[in-house]
Amino acid sequence: MKIPLLQQAYSAEDFRKRGHQLMDELADHLDDKLNAKSPNAIHWNEPEDELRFWKEFLETGKEETLFSEITKRTTYVHHPHYIGHQVSPTAPITALSGTISSLLNNGMAVYEMGMAPSAIERVITDILCKQIGYDTNSRGFLTSGGTLANLTALLAARKAVLDHDVWHEGHSKPLGIMVSSEAHYCVDRAARIMGLGDQGIVKIPVTDAYAMDVSKLEICLEESAAKGIEIFAVIGSAPSTATGVYDDLQRIGEFAKAHNLWFHVDGAHGGAAIFSGKYSHTVAGIDQADSVVIDGHKMMMMPTITTALLMKDGTNASTTFSQKADYLLTQEDHEDWYNSGKRTFECTKNMMSIHWYTILKIYGIDIFDEFVTHLYDMGHLFGEIITDHPDFDLAVPPVSNIVCFRYKNDALDLASLNKLNAALRRALLEEGEYYIVQTKLRGVHYLRVTVMNPFTTEIHFRKLLDKIKGWVFDY
Numbered sequence: 001m002k003i004p005l006l007q008q009a010y011s012a013e014d015f016r017k018r019g020h021q022l023m024d025e026l027a028d029h030l031d032d033k034l035n036a037k038s039p040n041a042i043h044w045n046e047p048e049d050e051l052r053f054w055k056e057f058l059e060t061g062k063e064e065t066l067f068s069e070i071t072k073r074t075t076y077v078h079h080p081h082y083i084g085h086q087v088s089p090t091a092p093i094t095a096l097s098g099t100i101s102s103l104l105n106n107g108m109a110v111y112e113m114g115m116a117p118s119a120i121e122r123v124i125t126d127i128l129c130k131q132i133g134y135d136t137n138s139r140g141f142l143t144s145g146g147t148l149a150n151l152t153a154l155l156a157a158r159k160a161v162l163d164h165d166v167w168h169e170g171h172s173k174p175l176g177i178m179v180s181s182e183a184h185y186c187v188d189r190a191a192r193i194m195g196l197g198d199q200g201i202v203k204i205p206v207t208d209a210y211a212m213d214v215s216k217l218e219i220c221l222e223e224s225a226a227k228g229i230e231i232f233a234v235i236g237s238a239p240s241t242a243t244g245v246y247d248d249l250q251r252i253g254e255f256a257k258a259h260n261l262w263f264h265v266d267g268a269h270g271g272a273a274i275f276s277g278k279y280s281h282t283v284a285g286i287d288q289a290d291s292v293v294i295d296g297h298k299m300m301m302m303p304t305i306t307t308a309l310l311m312k313d314g315t316n317a318s319t320t321f322s323q324k325a326d327y328l329l330t331q332e333d334h335e336d337w338y339n340s341g342k343r344t345f346e347c348t349k350n351m352m353s354i355h356w357y358t359i360l361k362i363y364g365i366d367i368f369d370e371f372v373t374h375l376y377d378m379g380h381l382f383g384e385i386i387t388d389h390p391d392f393d394l395a396v397p398p399v400s401n402i403v404c405f406r407y408k409n410d411a412l413d414l415a416s417l418n419k420l421n422a423a424l425r426r427a428l429l430e431e432g433e434y435y436i437v438q439t440k441l442r443g444v445h446y447l448r449v450t451v452m453n454p455f456t457t458e459i460h461f462r463k464l465l466d467k468i469k470g471w472v473f474d475y
């Protein structure tokens with residue numbers, strides 16, 4: 001059989017040629033976006049139009065323009081006007097480590113399929129554990145996203161806390177977790193996947209400042225017990241996604257300890273504050289957590305998707321998915337930390353550890369402090385600008401780089417203001433110069449900014465507000 005297509009697809013020379021060309025194009029893209037040479041953070045298209053384009057492109061598009069069309073038709077996370085969702089503008093070096101991972105494609109489930117990245121994963125998760133304040137009994141691993149990591153942590157919690165072995169014997173009584181009503185929806189989803197149902201997801205109300213009202217923990221636990229629900233874990237958000245407000249990890253940790261509950265910290269967004277000299281106080285108490293989730297692709301400048309799940313007691317990391325009785329595992333001569341698939345939900349994963357290691361090796365650990373501290377500073381600055389502005393209102397004073405605000409006008413009722421703010425956000429999206437998002441808090445429609453780009457400045461903030469204000473008169 002002739003295999004001309006395969007020969008072409010696997011040609012090293014073809015790869016070299018296209019690779020050089022693509023790197024040049026991406027470097028130009030980066031230069032253009034970082035320096036805001038072109039104004040837009042997004043060129044918005046309606047989904048149906050985009051779908052039509054790509055159907056046609058497959059038939060008639062010019063191959064040479066494939067990569068540039070993809071680039072053009074995405075959201076420019078490196079543009080300083082990109083202040084929307086929480087994914088990082090990647091440190092460009094990690095696009096290079098990403099290329100290594102994609103080409104070498106070691107599947108990582110077993111050590112043999114990724115010797116370097118497996119050992120590297122141990123190095124970097126040990127560094128993360130140490131930074132959290134854990135001792136050497138701790139262990140961590142990397143997995144594909146905060147969503148999966150939260151589910152994995154709750155599975156570990158269930159295994160570690162309950163006398164009853166649900167993994168082997170299934171459910172025999174109603175179980176539950178406690179989490180703030182402002183937690184990321186993936187915690188709710190994880191609990192449902194674990195069969196906890198509505199009643200097993202005990203939502204703790206939040207304070208006026210949108211942090212978990214820890215004074216309600218005791219009564220909620222008692223109410224659950226009265227209903228026959230065995231609570232096994234309590235989860236703190238660090239911070240919660242919508243508002244960027246941190247729960248009081250210290251107090252949640254004390255509560256969990258007093259009641260023999262697993263204490264999990266969802267630090268997908270802001271767990272990285274452990275690296276910030278100025279903002280590590282936001283995660284005070286994190287060292288008491290039994291498990292911590294930190295996303296590399298949010299506050300640590302890495303490409304999607306790479307998440308660290310760190311556990312205070314490393315044994316719990318290795319028994320979550322154990323098919324055999326746990327005593328067999330503990331009887332092993334040594335812990336096989338290097339076979340990652342035993343700990344992770346997924347089997348194959350990408351060589352994600354090399355992003356973390358590359359940043360550490362090339363720039364050093366202080367870059368994480370700079371990134372988190374600067375962006376949180378900018379979140380505070382944006383908050384101050386809003387506070388001083390007569391036409392805008394904050395939902396809550398920012399404590400991180402997430403800021404919820406809205407246009408205000410005392411002459412309008414809530415429904416009209418909600419409609420107006422939703423329309424303003426829609427107009428921003430369609431125009432595309434700035435990319436911001438939105439959220440609803442207690443029935444109030446807010447515009448939401450996450451300062452993710454270190455090169456977004458006060459001038460960008462002020463121009464955004466001027467633009468919004470200028471449009472208000474059209475509505």
Ligand SMILES: *Cc1c(COP(=O)(O)O)cnc(C)c1O
Nearest residue numbers: 145146147184239241266268269
């Ligand atoms: C983003 C986020 C998640 C989900 O993480 P993914 O990596 O997107 O799966 C979970 N919890 C919090 C608090 C988050 O901000």
